[in-house]
Amino acid sequence: MKKPRIIIIGGGLAGLTSAIHLSRENFKVVLFEKDGYPKHKVCGEYISAEIIPYMESLGVDLEDLKPKKIHQLLFSTQSGEKTTAKLPLGGLGISRFALDEFLVQKVIQNGVEVIQEQVSSAEFIDENFQVETQSGDKHEADVVLGAFGKRSVLDKELNRDFIQQKSSWLAVKAHYQHENFPKDLVALHNFKG
Ligand SMILES: Cc1cc2nc3c(=O)[nH]c(=O)nc-3n(C[C@H](O)[C@H](O)[C@H](O)COP(=O)(O)OP(=O)(O)OC[C@H]3O[C@@H](n4cnc5c(N)ncnc54)[C@H](O)[C@@H]3O)c2cc1C
Incomplete structure (x- = not known):
């Protein structure tokens, strides 16, 4: 049976890891990301160690990025009171600027086509998805994965x-x-507010 052609909309952590996972299973994958790489992202940049086995299963070794190993948490209140705790599982400190770029390179190495364009609509017509970009290009897919985060133009659409x-x-x-x-x-x- 022919493997379905998959379009992933959004190249953040969900889109990039899905693209790596699906391309390793020999699916034909096309990923659309509206912004270029590398790019900054508002994020605390703390990655729980619980994801390491999954990343390893994708052939992604986060040690290549030389992350900081994090074992302690500090929490402060608005009035400046502080409490600390040990993090038994711990995590990694990696900037999203480095992480997303690292993952997109793996995606490209795995043969995924990465297109820098904003998707403006995705419609299911005649048993097929038709995906249209802001520039008017149309692409077809059997499966579409919406990995466009929150508050995308597609949420409006x-x-x-x-x-x-x-x-x-x-x-x-x-x-x-x-x-x-x-x-x-x-x-x-x-902080207050
Ligand atoms: C302030 C803050 C701090 C956080 N800190 C942490 C933390 O320390 N650790 C942690 O694990 N998580 C943290 N998170 C959560 C984490 O950022 C999200 O869980 C994660 O980014 C979600 O990944 P995603 O791929 O679903 O979405 P996103 O990372 O938002 O990716 C969506 C992508 O889709 C693209 N896109 C959107 N619309 C379109 C379109 N129409 N066409 C093409 N591309 C499109 C966007 O440009 C974006 O690159 C934090 C979140 C916030 C808000």
Whole structure:
């Protein structure tokens, strides 16, 4: 039986790992990502060690990125009170700038076609998916995987309820160098507002 042709919309962690997984199973995969690589992403950049066996099963060795090994958590409240805890399983500190680029290179090595374009619609017509990009190009697939994160133009296109609501959350990311900050610590700080 002919293997289905798969289109993945979105090249974040879900899209990239799915592309590696499916290409290893010899599926024909095309991945669309609206932004170029490498790219920064608002993220705490803490990866739980529980995902390491899965990444190894995909032939991805995160040690190649020389991650920081994290074993401690610090949590602070708005008033500045702090508590710390050991993280028994622990995790890795890796920037998304490095991680997403590392994964997309694996995706390309595995023969996946990566197209830098924003997908504007995906419709199921006559037992087939028709995927259209912002530039008007049309692509067909047997299966479409929506890995476009949250609050994508596709959520608007699909009339999802949550997209009508305003979000009260704001995230800001910056990288700092701090000589005295322990290298094995992840810290969560809470601020008013
Ligand atoms: C502030 C913050 C901190 C976080 N910190 C951590 C952390 O420390 N550790 C952790 O494990 N998780 C963390 N997370 C969660 C983590 O970022 C998400 O779980 C993860 O990014 C989800 O991956 P994803 O691939 O589903 O979506 P995303 O990573 O959002 O990827 C979606 C991709 O789809 C692309 N896309 C969207 N629409 C289209 C379109 N129409 N056409 C083409 N491409 C499109 C986007 O450009 C994007 O690259 C954090 C999240 C936030 C908000």
